[in-house]
Each structure stands twice: as structure tokens, then as C-alpha cells.
Amino acid sequence: MAPKLYWILASPPARAVVFCAKQLGIELDLIEVDILKNEQYKPEFLKINPLHTVPVLDDDGFIITDSHAIMPYLVSKYRKGNSLYPEDIKKRAMVDQRLHFDSGTLFANHIRVCMPLLNKRTKAIPEDILTALTEAYCVLEGFLLDSKYVAGEDLTIADLSIWTTITNCSGYHPVEKNKYPKIAAWLKRMEATPCNDLNKAAGDYIRDLFQSLLSLSNSHQREMAPKLYWILASPPARAVVFCAKQLGIELDLIEVDILKKEQYKPEFLKLNPLHTIPLLDDDGFIVTDSHSIMSYLVSKYRKGSSFYPEDIKKRAIVDQRLYFDSGTLFANHIRVCTPIIFKGAKTIPQDLLTAQTEAYGALEQFLQGSKYVAGDDMTIADFSIWTTITNSSDYLPVEEIKYPNITSWLKRMEATPNNDLNEAAAEYIRNLFQSLLY
Structure with a gap:
């Protein structure tokens, strides 16, 4: 009887398990769990996985969750000795390290992007998460510096995990070929596998989904965005713009040409008698001085952020x-x-x-x-x-x-x-x- 895999195409970890099974020649009984409809919270699913995540493997009553644990299990039980998860302890340790890199860094940051957007708790991707993903891309570029695959010269389950995660991340944070030539070359190798059609279909779906979520949210944000009176040459004004970008807050930027003395116009002086920029108008609440504006933005929109710590x-x-x-x-x-x-x-x-x-x-x-x-x-x-x-x-x-x-x-x-x-x-x-x- 084929092992049952509870999965969804859009999920990188679930795809990784499917690709691992294909590489091993193992047939799986695929059972789709529609997480957008919250099927993962149904009592029958929570009974097999209280963490309410996919994928879940049911191998004749033996239940195991987390793709990074499922794939080593499949290799060990069904194709022991396969190079996808080598028995040599040094090679295996390298594969395990890459799996944890995916689980704790790359995929963890991807989830930090996805869940707030899907659950409509946020309207943009915070800049700090994109920065964290950029750093993760740099680490991956280093892994591939002298090897064809992420853990050496052979394709392993670590490649399947990281490939599927990168595919999803690319929907909103593309891998730039000039910046990451090693990753780009590795992606070409991965695209040559028999799993590429399915992975590409998932990537296209994710890209379209994110474009729809971000375009809708950005249009909504533009309607409600705080106004910032600024000029590029001003250090304090730029500081506020950079703060907003790091926090994922969209601002409606209104340029004030100080060389033409627009800061002395009556309508501006009414907002700020000090005739200085930047000036924030947040739905009628006026704040001047960049140092005060930034602390206000963090306190209102991203309370608890390390950019202005609560300690x-x-x-x-x-x-x-x-x-x-x-x-x-x-x-x-x-x-x-x-x-x-x-x-x-x-x-x-x-x-x-x-x-x-x-x-x-x-x-x-x-x-x-x-x-x-x-x-x-x-x-x-x-x-x-x-x-x-x-x-x-x-x-x-x-x-x-x-x-x-x-x-x-x-x-x-x-x-x-x-x-x-x-x-x-x-x-x-x-x-x-x-x-x-x-």
C-alpha cells in the first residue's frame, strides 16, 4: 500500500517530499489539504498533526511530519544507501546542515513573508525580512562556491528542500543572475530534473498569487498612506523614508523645494511654523522632526520592532x-x-x-x-x-x-x-x- 502524503502544491516542503519520492521511484498516495480553506484545522487532521502543517506522511499508520524528517525516512526505509541521503557520516552531516539552513533560515523567512499576507494581517513585505532573505541568498551562494549542489557534487534531499523554497521566494524576491551566479547555475541544473514542470507550475502560481496580494494591498495602502513632506537632499527626510521602507510602510511622498522657499508658503507654515522638513501627516496627526517621526512610526505601525526597542x-x-x-x-x-x-x-x-x-x-x-x-x-x-x-x-x-x-x-x-x-x-x-x- 502506497504511503499517504498530505500536501498542497504551493507548499515548498510538500513539493520537496514529492520530488524526493519521484527520485527514489516511490509512489505516494497524494491527499490535498486546502490550507486557504483552513482544512488543516479540521479535527481529523489535527489528530494526525497537532501542528496543523503540511506535509504529513502516513506510512501504514506511522505518522511523521516536517519534510526535512520525512525525506530521510523515505530514503532510509525504501532506498537505503541512496546518494540523496548518504550514509557516509561527514557527507550526511553536510546534508543535515543544509536541511537545517532551509528549515531555520530560508524557509523560516519565507513563512514570515507569507503568513501575514495570506491572513491579511499586513499589506506589504517588511524590508527587514527581505534583507534577511538577501543574507540567506548570500549564504547559499557561498555553499555553491565550489560545488555543483548545495551539499557537494551529488544531488541530495537538501537540494530538493532549498530548490522548492527558492522557487517560492523568487515570486517576490527574485534571484538576480549577476549578483548570485552560483545560485543561477545551480537552478539551471535543478531545472533539468524530471520534477521541474511541477515546480515551475507551483512557482507560476505563487508569483501570480503574490502579485495579486501585493497589488491589492499596495493600492489600499496608497489610499491610506501617511503623507511625508520631504526632499531627497535632506538627511532627516531620507532617514524617515528609510525607516518606513525597513518597516514595510508605504508613504505618500510630497516634495517641498526648499531652494524655492516652498517651506515658507502659508499652507506649509500652518502645518509647521518651524518651516522645516520632514513633516508627517498621518490622517491629520502632524509630527515634525525626523527623530520623533521615526519613533512614532515604529510605535504605531510596528510596535516591538528592534528598530526602536521597548527595552x-x-x-x-x-x-x-x-x-x-x-x-x-x-x-x-x-x-x-x-x-x-x-x-x-x-x-x-x-x-x-x-x-x-x-x-x-x-x-x-x-x-x-x-x-x-x-x-x-x-x-x-x-x-x-x-x-x-x-x-x-x-x-x-x-x-x-x-x-x-x-x-x-x-x-x-x-x-x-x-x-x-x-x-x-x-x-x-x-x-x-x-x-x-x-
């Missing part, structure tokens, strides 16, 4: 760094910029350069022994200080020898999805300063 000690450090930016680093930058941009000054006073150099020294100390400005997690303080440093670097570059900690931190920040926009701003500021000073 009082961690938050106090983040707050201190925010005030360091507003009262020292950005304050020095404004004292440099305002005379040049609005008053025709042609030089930067040495006392201002000295003050900013001292601020760089303080930042270098903040980063001693930590990855980010307020600890080992990226926070809203990083967005503030990064954007300010980007602008001030055009007249006071960060010297790698003098500031090794800042240099390393800048490289980490440049690895975020916000870097393209930040670089565009840096180029604009650089050209503006060159035209005004020389």
Missing part, C-alpha cells in the same frame, strides 16, 4: 544617539550648509570643521565593539546618523585610517536596500557643494 535601557541608548545626531552631528552640518546654500558663503569656517571632526570622533567611540551605533542591531539612530554622515562627507570625508569603526559601519549600511537612494542624494549634494563653493 528601556536599549531605548535610552537609541534616544541618546538620536539626540547626538540632532544636537551635534546634524546641527554642525546645518551650520555648514545654510550659509553656503542660502547666503552665498564660499568657504567653510575652520571652527565648524573642527566641531564636526570632534563629532566624528565621538561616533567612532560609539561604534567601538558594536555593529551599529546603538548596539548590535540596526535602529532608527543608524538611519539618522548615516544620512547625516553621507551629506557631511562631501566636505569632511570619513578617513578609513582615522575612523575604522565608522568605515566598517558605513559598509554595513551600504548593504541595505536603501543605499541606492542614499548614494543618489550624496551625488546631488556633492555636485551642489562643488557648484556653490568653487
